[in-house]
Amino acid sequence: MTEAFYLENKIALITGGASGIGAATSRELGRAGAHVIIADLNLPAAESLAAELPNSRALKMDVTDSASIALALDSVPRLDILVNNAGIGLVGDIAHTSEQDFDRVMRVNVNSVFLVTQAALPLLLATRGSIVNIGSVAGSVGVKQRFAYCASKGAVQAMTRQIAVDYPKELRANCIAPGTVQTPFVEGYLDKYHSHEKEKVRAELVARQPIGRLGTPEDIASMVRYLCSREAEFINGAVLTIDGGWTAA
Numbered sequence: 001m002t003e004a005f006y007l008e009n010k011i012a013l014i015t016g017g018a019s020g021i022g023a024a025t026s027r028e029l030g031r032a033g034a035h036v037i038i039a040d041l042n043l044p045a046a047e048s049l050a051a052e053l054p055n056s057r058a059l060k061m062d063v064t065d066s067a068s069i070a071l072a073l074d075s076v077p078r079l080d081i082l083v084n085n086a087g088i089g090l091v092g093d094i095a096h097t098s099e100q101d102f103d104r105v106m107r108v109n110v111n112s113v114f115l116v117t118q119a120a121l122p123l124l125l126a127t128r129g130s131i132v133n134i135g136s137v138a139g140s141v142g143v144k145q146r147f148a149y150c151a152s153k154g155a156v157q158a159m160t161r162q163i164a165v166d167y168p169k170e171l172r173a174n175c176i177a178p179g180t181v182q183t184p185f186v187e188g189y190l191d192k193y194h195s196h197e198k199e200k201v202r203a204e205l206v207a208r209q210p211i212g213r214l215g216t217p218e219d220i221a222s223m224v225r226y227l228c229s230r231e232a233e234f235i236n237g238a239v240l241t242i243d244g245g246w247t248a249a
Contacts, residue, residue: 005229008033011078012228015063015116016086018045020183021134024217025083025224030056032225034081039063039072041086063112069119079123081228084113085134087152089185091193094147102148109152113159124171130228131173133160134220137243139177153177157239164237172236174227179243180205181215209244 012029016022017038026049030036036056040046046058059075062068063086088108090101113133124131138146139153160175167173180186186205194201206214223242226232241247 003032005225005231006033007081007225007228010034010080010228011037011076012081012083013037013039013059013076013079013120014083014085015039015061015112017083018042018049018058020185021178021181021217021220022083022085023049024221025085026056027053028218028221028225029081029083029228030054032229034228037076061116063116064107066115066119069115073119073123076120076123078127079120080127080129081132082117082120082124082129083132083134083224084116084156086112087134087185089146089189090148091145091189092147093145097147102151105148105152106155109149110155110159113156117159117163125167129171131160131163131171132224132227133173133175135160135175135177135239137177137179137241137247139175140239140241141247160239161237168236172227172233174235174237175239176220176223176227177239177241177243178215178220179209179241179246181217181220183217186214209246210249211244213244215242215244 012034014022014025017026018040026036026038030053037059038046038050039059039061041062043060050056050058059072061072090105133156135156136153138150139157157175160173163173190198
């Protein structure tokens with residue numbers, strides 16, 4: 001097979017793999033020839049997606065619970081690719097972020113990357129595997145009313161670089177930093193905080209990206225595929241921004 005960025009027979013596990021960027025990544029890696037493990041707290045959604053894809057299966061996983069992660073990985077004898085995609089958002093500046101909400105964002109966005117990667121590490125070392133962490137431009141620049149979210153995504157970038165430094169020849173770890181992507185994540189934000197002015201705020205989200213549109217889950221999934229491929233073997237410890245020019249402006 002000479003197709004570029006091919007992942008023939010690679011085993012890939014994607015957390016939060018049943019919706020949004022995770023679902024698009026599951027489909028893209030499946031098209032690239034990988035055997036995809038869709039890990040999600042929502043098992044029915046993961047099973048529904050797995051039924052659409054060849055060589056894929058669903059796993060129930062709570063990425064904030066080490067016991068749940070260990071149980072899920074017991075059924076994974078080999079792993080070539082880990083995509084840490086699961087995450088949540090939170091609106092609020094430092095004065096309006098409760099300790100409880102801050103802790104919840106850190107558990108889901110930061111602790112999960114630590115717990116899942118640590119548990120999968122022996123499998124990844126055995127295959128000289130590839131880790132792709134889904135971060136955000138919010139890890140590199142300040143975003144208004146996103147105190148906890150920015151903090152969490154900054155930590156994801158730092159963990160990515162640190163793992164690459166500790167294991168430079170044994171595996172690869174990279175981070176993708178998207179801008180605003182059209183996903184259920186964004187729709188939930190609009191419904192919760194701007195139900196009375198959804199289209200106005202949607203237009204504002206589009207406007208902050210000079211290219212003139214929101215990203216798509218497929219935009220991010222294509223970069224995941226590339227980073228996991230043989231063609232990207234010299235990329236390690238990198239944070240790759242996909243934001244329509246937002247942080248360049």
